[in-house]
Amino acid sequence: MSQAESELQQLRRVLEIPTTREWEATVRLLLRLMGEEPNREGLKRTPLRVKQSLQFLTSGYRQDPAKILHRTFKVKHDEMVLVKDIDFYSLCEHHLLPFFGRCHIAYVPDQRVLGLSKIPRLVEVFARRLQVQERLTTQIAEALEAHLKPLGVACVMEASHLCMMMRGVQKQNARAVTSAMLGAFRSSEKTRLEFLTLIRPSLG
Numbered sequence: 306m307s308q309a310e311s312e313l314q315q316l317r318r319v320l321e322i323p324t325t326r327e328w329e330a331t332v333r334l335l336l337r338l339m340g341e342e343p344n345r346e347g348l349k350r351t352p353l354r355v356k357q358s359l360q361f362l363t364s365g366y367r368q369d370p371a372k373i374l375h376r377t378f379k380v381k382h383d384e385m386v387l388v389k390d391i392d393f394y395s396l397c398e399h400h401l402l403p404f405f406g407r408c409h410i411a412y413v414p415d416q417r418v419l420g421l422s423k424i425p426r427l428v429e430v431f432a433r434r435l436q437v438q439e440r441l442t443t444q445i446a447e448a449l450e451a452h453l454k455p456l457g458v459a460c461v462m463e464a465s466h467l468c469m470m471m472r473g474v475q476k477q478n479a480r481a482v483t484s485a486m487l488g489a490f491r492s493s494e495k496t497r498l499e500f501l502t503l504i505r506p507s508l509g
């Protein structure tokens with residue numbers, strides 16, 4: 306049997322073992338494929354740690370944005386609400402490497418507002434999944450629009466991508482900026498400019 310065939314057999318065996326052990330077995334296999342010896346002292350608990358770490362970093366799949374956004378408060382306030390400089394950490398779906406940075410979110414209420422702490426929690430629901438930055442930005446804005454029904458929503462995200470910094474083009478200082486503008490932020494230049502002026506000091 307060739308080496309390739311025996312590796313394939315090994316892989317099949319690994320994938321057929323019961324679900325509860327799949328995570329750890331898969332990480333052990335990854336370690337072997339990377340040229341490591343999974344049984345050496347320093348790596349013994351690595352499969353378990355990687356499993357726990359990845360389960361946390363993808364816990365957004367098991368959270369429902371509706372649960373965070375369902376409680377709103379009636380107010381007279383009809384001026385922009387802005388939460389800026391929200392730190393976030395996500396994983397790029399192309400390389401499973403982190404991208405991270407800051408997020409700025411604004412909305413113009415239509416008689417209802419959210420508790421301010423709900424906004425960073427919403428960011429985490431979508432950031433703790435495999436993502437591309439563009440989709441993450443849009444999902445946050447659209448979830449706010451769908452559940453809060455404000456007059457407008459804006460979301461700007463600025464991030465460094467380790468897959469660009471550590472590999473590929475190896476650009477250390479490149480940051481990607483993405484934005485989603487809905488409702489009043491799209492239709493009214495005045496509203497959009499007010500938002501951009503307020504977040505400008507935060508943009509790198």
Ligand SMILES: [Zn+2]
Pocket residue numbers: 397398399400401402466468469
């Ligand atoms: Zn990537």
